[in-house]
Amino acid sequence: MKQRFGGVRVVLTVLATWAALAGGGMAGGSRATAAVDSLRQVADVPVAPGVEYGEFRTTVPRGLAHGHLLTVDLDDPRVTVDLLYPGAVGARAPVSELADARGAVGAVNGDFFNISEAQHPGVEPTGASVGPAISSGRRLKAAVPDGQRFGPAMPPGATTEDVLGIGYDRRARLDRLSLRGTVWTADGPLPLRGLNQYALPVDGIGAYTELWGPASRVRATCGTDTDRAAPCSAETAEVTVRHGQVVALADRPGAGGVEAGSTVLVGREEGARQLRKLHLGDPVSVSHRLVGEGPVPLRFAVGGFPIVRDARPVDGLDDGAAAVRTSAGTGDDGRVLYLLSLDGTRGEAGMTVRELGELMNRLGSQNAVDLDGGGSSTLVTRDPFSRDVTVRNHPSGGAERPVPNAVGVFSFG
Incomplete structure (x- = not known):
């Protein structure tokens, strides 16, 4: 496994303002608008059959935010997505290690988790995630009560039971478990x-x-x-x-x-x-x-609260605190999965949850969730030639933070 933070050999970086991203209108029900197509054509590089990686920059009120994006074609029969975890719910490992151990071609960090216990002297944090988790159809855990969660404030109507998942029909969707x-x-x-x-x-x-x-x-x-x-x-x-x-x-x-x-x-x-x-x-x-509430059982699920629903940002998203963030979104009626992580390099602007929802929507997400951010935000890909796993963004802590789970992408072609 090779960890080379931010060293991109063949990927081009695109400068895109919010206006440019929105220029063709909202991506909504199509795979992409003309503006997003242009971004993808310039920035995306194939990782494996059905999986592309790209970088972009976008302007926010505080300056430039640098993003890393995996675009996954779930219509490609060679592609699958699953929850990566270190063999136990109450355990953590870096995303690169989780991806390398399972042979994933790409991955981003997953759910928020029990990271600290300053209020309970003598009690050790478990490292377990907040929301429900399903890996390869196996039910790993259920959700903690809403008041026990870690992470930014959820919008009205959201709960810790909210997930992004993929059913046995190979379609990605929001659900509640x-x-x-x-x-x-x-x-x-x-x-x-x-x-x-x-x-x-x-x-x-x-x-x-x-x-x-x-x-x-x-x-x-x-x-x-x-x-x-x-x-x-x-x-x-x-x-x-x-x-x-x-x-x-x-x-x-x-x-x-x-x-x-x-x-x-x-x-x-x-x-x-x-x-x-x-x-x-x-x-x-x-x-x-x-x-779940959907018609088809989920084979994979990761906890996260909705930030885009039905092709528009969710009402009531926090627009105060800017941070490094990770998101997963679905497009083309669940046939496309978008996995995004911001860069944590010192001086990068970061985004509010509201801005993240707007960005995911403009990139093509009809539905999206906010995943763990800050020092947890990590996106990795596997080099198709060397087979090394590379950390594409710069984690804000200077090194990968161990996390309880990650969204892993596999391509068998």
């Missing part, structure tokens, strides 16, 4: 309120599987549904179920990997009181699924 689950006991069913999450709803019970990893589960009982900084709950319980039977009980959530074939149940407040009614040897089973 809700957890539906039950803990079945001899005394009756208990609602399951979490799946491999760093934060559980107040009074809730969450399930942790082998996909969670070795991170501590204490963080799941800290904060409240509306206040991430609220103290950790004083009333907790943990129950380990293996092959349909209770095999361990504890008053406090633990750490360490969950054994294959086992599920660890963590409860807080009323959820803890219900779990404490269980005894060693009791029969218990756990069922869970992520339910």
Whole structure:
């Protein structure tokens, strides 16, 4: 793997103002307007069949913003997209490593995540992402409560359950994934309120599987549904179920990997009181699924809040704070995926969330989400000749930040 920040061998850089991007009108329902076609023709370079990479600059009120864009043709049968992650929900790795390990030809960083715990002394951040996650059809986790999220303010109507995903029909779309689950006991069913999450709803019970990893589960009982900084709950319980039977009980959530074939149940407040009614040897089973609103199940999903919907920027996007940002968008009725990351070089202007939504729309996105930004923003491609993975943008921290997941692009041609 080769990390060569910003060293582009063959890509041309284009200077484009907002007016030039908008010159042909909104991209809306077509793959691109005339203005965007011109940008793509000049700046895009093939990475692999169905995948192109390009750079651009655009003018914002504070100066020039430098962007990096992957354009993915989902109509090409050689192309697939999947969620990259480091083998566990509660773990992190640089985007270049995630892409290299899976053989992706391109990738950008994914969802916001549990990055710090300054308000909870003695509690370690888990590194787990905020929203739902699906990789290769496998449900990795569900969403934390809205008040427990990290990242900029969401627009009205958005929730942590919002995702960008691709269904088994190979079409990209916005969706919302809700957890539906039950803990079945001899005394009756208990609602399951979490799946491999760093934060559980107040009074809730969450399930942790082998996909969670070795991170501590204490963080799941800290904060409240509306206040991430609220103290950790004083009333907790943990129950380990293996092959349909209770095999361990504890008053406090633990750490360490969950054994294959086992599920660890963590409860807080009323959820803890219900779990404490269980005894060693009791029969218990756990069922869970992520339910979307679309007609076709998602094979891939990454958490992020909408910034473009139905070919227009979402109302109420923040227009105050400018930062390095990452976004994923869909065009041509879900047949095209746009993956964008801004450059974090000192002196670059950055963008507000509102400006990012306008840019994604003008680049051709009918729908788009805001992904993690700042030091997390990273876009990589694989050289078609050397097969090295190259970091195309300059991460704002001077080096890649380890992240919990990334959007990976594959081309088998």
